[in-house]
Amino acid sequence: MGSGPADTLRETALWNPFANMAGVAGHTVMITGGEGSTVHGSDGRSYLDALASLWYVNVGYGRAELADAAVAQMRQLTAFQTFGDFTSGPAEALARRVSDLAPMPDAKVFFTPGGGSDAVDTAAKLARAYWHATGQPGKRVIISRAHAYHGMNAYGTALGGIPANWDPQVPLVDAVEHIAWDDPAALDKAISTLGAEQVAAFFCEPVIGAGGVYPPPEGYLAAVREICRRHDVLYISDEVITGYGRTGEWFASGRFGLDPDIITSAKGLSSGYAPIGAVITGPRVSEPFWRGQGEWFRHGYTYSGHTTSCAIALANLDLIEREDLVARVADLEPVLAATLAPLADLPLVDEVRSGTGLLAGVEIAAEARAADPGLGARLVRDIRDRGVITRLVGGTALQVSPPFVITEQEIGRIAEVFADALTAAARS
Numbered sequence: 001m002g003s004g005p006a007d008t009l010r011e012t013a014l015w016n017p018f019a020n021m022a023g024v025a026g027h028t029v030m031i032t033g034g035e036g037s038t039v040h041g042s043d044g045r046s047y048l049d050a051l052a053s054l055w056y057v058n059v060g061y062g063r064a065e066l067a068d069a070a071v072a073q074m075r076q077l078t079a080f081q082t083f084g085d086f087t088s089g090p091a092e093a094l095a096r097r098v099s100d101l102a103p104m105p106d107a108k109v110f111f112t113p114g115g116g117s118d119a120v121d122t123a124a125k126l127a128r129a130y131w132h133a134t135g136q137p138g139k140r141v142i143i144s145r146a147h148a149y150h151g152m153n154a155y156g157t158a159l160g161g162i163p164a165n166w167d168p169q170v171p172l173v174d175a176v177e178h179i180a181w182d183d184p185a186a187l188d189k190a191i192s193t194l195g196a197e198q199v200a201a202f203f204c205e206p207v208i209g210a211g212g213v214y215p216p217p218e219g220y221l222a223a224v225r226e227i228c229r230r231h232d233v234l235y236i237s238d239e240v241i242t243g244y245g246r247t248g249e250w251f252a253s254g255r256f257g258l259d260p261d262i263i264t265s266a267k268g269l270s271s272g273y274a275p276i277g278a279v280i281t282g283p284r285v286s287e288p289f290w291r292g293q294g295e296w297f298r299h300g301y302t303y304s305g306h307t308t309s310c311a312i313a314l315a316n317l318d319l320i321e322r323e324d325l326v327a328r329v330a331d332l333e334p335v336l337a338a339t340l341a342p343l344a345d346l347p348l349v350d351e352v353r354s355g356t357g358l359l360a361g362v363e364i365a366a367e368a369r370a371a372d373p374g375l376g377a378r379l380v381r382d383i384r385d386r387g388v389i390t391r392l393v394g395g396t397a398l399q400v401s402p403p404f405v406i407t408e409q410e411i412g413r414i415a416e417v418f419a420d421a422l423t424a425a426a427r428s
């Protein structure tokens, strides 16, 4: 019996995220294993993963000790809930550990099960709950930036600054405002126009990630932090990508001296060896819920503080500390920037954005994209055929966010393969 497109569509039940299944079904790349910064495909090929999967396999692939931590915990107690007054050793230990690493005093930690989107929705609800608890229920508006990506739950989708992601869905949640990504005056103006008594919080990625990898303009983060303080608006630092070392410090908020009211985090907390996220609050936000008569935060997920996920995250943080991987990121930051910089001279490249940890975006020339809308997707495919995995972010840039264990030679190879593919595409 022959197998045609109809057979393929019947055989494949997996509906991939962010995919046009009409084209993807039957043309997927199956990854079967990996070690370090390399993954292996079922086709027998190996690929250098310039993405760390989706910005998260920070300690690299094939770390047996994280599997051992999972097995040991699962043999003892796989999971028990943390609603109300229940807790577990790993949940307590991980909360303490994250609190101690966080760049704010006396941080409290609310775990989320699925990753960053749950953390963002939790933080958005918490911001509104905070103002409600402190007698200013009118402060409900949440402001975010163009190019921002805050995940795909309802708040995150609405807060995102990538219109294609929310166009068919709006309005998902009310009282959300978007401003320019790079202009502190835009935040000041938005808060003044709305009235500070209406505004609950400002959501800010220290380095915009999925929107195209945009490091903060010089002075931007300090300026918006000051504006939030002046208008009494909560500052929420979305560190789902940047948390746990990716910018060369444990948190980008520490690197930039931001003292945020809330941090959202996920990915690097476990390096993806189990799904888990954490919302980290400073003392101001926890106060009305933790002291005096207290106030319930009526929110939580079945798998908040999942016991095995917490045990794996603890082992992951142990590993990062033992191998000094955060310092390694700081050391590799200038190496990555210098190695990718020459790509900017290629005719198909407008700019290379880098210089904040192990994060970079290679912007494909706008003119070439306009003349050939399929160019970005073809480049991604050609780079993969040449043995390196990247993807298009913001629809315009090639993403580079490798595992922290990447070597200088491997960084060189990413640059070389990008250059070969970009040069070949310019010739065709």
Ligand SMILES: Cc1ncc(COP(=O)(O)O)c(C=O)c1O
Pocket (backbone or CB within 6 Å): 054, 114, 115, 116, 117, 118, 120, 149, 150, 151, 152, 156, 205, 209, 210, 238, 239, 240, 241, 266, 267
């Ligand atoms: C800054 C930021 N926030 C939130 C999210 C959503 O995280 P998740 O996909 O784990 O739900 C992401 C995912 O890439 C992100 O980059």
